[in-house]
Amino acid sequence: MSERIREKLQILADAAKYDVSCSSSGSKRQNKDRGLGNTGNGICHSYTEDGRCVSLLKILFTNVCIFDCAYCVSRRSNDVQRAAFTVQEVVDLTINFYRRNYIEGLFLSSGIFKSADHTMERMLQVVKKLRLEENFNGYIHLKTIPGASKEIITEAGLYVDRMSINLEMPTEAGLQQFAPEKSHAEVQKDLGIVRDRLIELKDERKIIRTVPQFVPAGQTTQMVVGAAQETDQDIIMMADRHYKEFKLKRVYFSGYIPINEQEKALPMVGSAPPLLRENRLYQSDWLMRFYGFDASEIVDDAHPNLDLDVDPKLSWALRHPEQFPIDINRADYRMIMRVPGIGVRSAKKIVQARRFGQIHIDQLKRMGVSYNRAQHFIRCVDTPKFQRDQTPSQIRNQILQMGNSKYTQQLSPQLGFGF
Template identity: 85%
Template sequence: MTDRIREKLQILADAAKYDVSCSSSGSDRKNKNKGLGNTGSGICHSYTEDGRCVSLLKILFSNVCIYDCAYCVSRRSNDVKRAAFTVQEVVDLTINFYRRNYIEGLFLSSGIFKSADYTMERMLQVVKKLRLEENFNGYIHLKTIPGASPELITEAGLYADRMSINLEMPTEAGLKRFAPEKNHAEVQKDLGIVRDRLIQFKDERKLIRSVPKFVPAGQTTQMVVGAASESDYDVMMMADQHYKEFKLKRVYYSGYIPINHEDHALPAVGSAPPLLRENRLYQSDWLMRFYGFAADEIVNPQHPNLDLDVDPKLGWALRHPEQFPVDINRADYRMILRVPGIGVRSAKKIMHARRFGALRIDQLKRMGVAYSRAQHFIYCIDTPQFQKEIQPAQIRHQILQSGQSKYTKQLSPQLGFGF
């Protein structure tokens, strides 16, 4: 590697670290014709949905950008070193790093230079060369450039495993304030292109066996949280809308990092992003995707912000004491999932095991139930003198005093486990 390439890599890898939407689950591209790599297991670390850690070469094609978004390190008015790879340089880096077992795939994004189509075309050339000339079958996550033509986006989807495009800000008002040259409508148009093509290819595959894969790992988006005065209700409603309308694989929440101290319109949050709030948003997202919660059950106009002291599932339970206690031997699956301390796997084990007899406390513990939390909201055949009406304030105080809520601060926001 030459000194110039090493310098470019340092600049463009550092600039790419602010994009968090790089999970690599969902694709099953297979190695064929003695090519390089398999997508089966998805230099940044990311996590698949089953918890595996994978390594991706995460870089920008260029940090030159025609936009001037106040919260972005690559904005045109920022005084930073600029660099850009050539198409062949990105291809060579990916292949050489893969052969040295440094990476398992590529995450490629870029600032927008010259125009959206010009940038998208260069990134498309990279993935085409990797797939067609280098026979690379590893994982590729490609960022869609806002405003690129539908033809370029569609062609890119034939070579990438996952595509994503950032909403940037949760509200249109925040976007107009800090990124006036962008708008949500343009992003939604591009999300709609990928969604429609996914549906089209899926329908064609029912009739034609040889239909090529199109973005097999789906598409994602990302929002910056904390740069504007949006509430958690605003964030979750925007995420819920896009999950439903565009069938997104995932929404990512990126805590705002203050990088432009001269702009007094941006909040002064110190030197660290709001990581605990970010983590609560990921936990709320997990509840919507895997626990059957509606977005307005987690946050609503009466409770617009998440409680930072307790996780959102516990917060919901404390706000709805009329739903508890739950008879663990009689309640349906939906209600068991809503008990704090019981996760998806434990709930399934409970539903299976109770067909063979009534469950006891020691059995619940062996199934992985966090009984120290769940005990306040459930009863089973050997529960001693359970109080039929739970006392939310008392339970909250007891859990906070015992330090049980601290477990959530240690969770990976990419996984969201621990409910």
């Protein structure tokens, strides 16, 4: 590798670290005709479903940008070192790194230079060369450039596993304040192009034996959290809307990092992003996607912000004492899932096990239930008769005293341990 390529790689890989939307792909692209690489099932930035640790070459095509988003390190007014790859350089880096077993896929994003279509065309050339000339079958995640034409986006979707485009800010007001050259409508238009094409191909599969593979791992988006004065309700409602309207696989939340001291309207949050708030948002996202919660149950006008001291599932349970305690041997699956301390896998075990007899406390513990937390919301066959009901504030204080950190851990990607 030449010194110039090494320098470009250092600059453009560092600039790409602020984009967090490069997790699980869920793609199953198979290796054909003795090609190079194999996407596999559930490739991700850290661990696959079978426990393998994998990595992606995560880079920008260029950090030159015509936009001046106040929160972005690559904004045109920022005095940073600029660089740009050629199409062939990205292809060569990907292939050479893969052959050295450094990576198993490519995450390619870019600043916008000249125009959206000009940038998107260059990125399209990269993925076409990898697929058609190098016969590369590894995972490719491509960031859509806002405002790119429908034809380019549709063609790019034929060669990549996942596409994503950043929503940037949770509210239109925040976007207009810090990135007035962008709009949610433009991003939503591009999300709609991919969604509509996926629907068209799904319909075609009903009457045509073979149809082209198009963005098999779906599409995602990302929002910057904490730059504007948005509430958690603004963020969660916006995520919920995009899940429902555009059938997204994931919505990512990126804690705002203060990289622009000249913009006085941006908050000063120290040297680190608000990770606890970001974690609570991901927990809320998990509740909506896997636990059957509606966004309006997690946040509402009376509770526009998440409780940072306890996780959102426990917070909901404490706000609805009329729903508890439930009889673990009679309650339906939906209500069991809503009990703090019981995850998806544990709930399924409970429903399955009680077909053969009533469930006792020791069985719940062996199923992976966090009984110290769940005991306040359930009743079993051997629940002590003298156990008195506690008020929500008493339950909250007791859990916090026992060590809140033990109970508010982030939900497991394996869905085995809930909160």
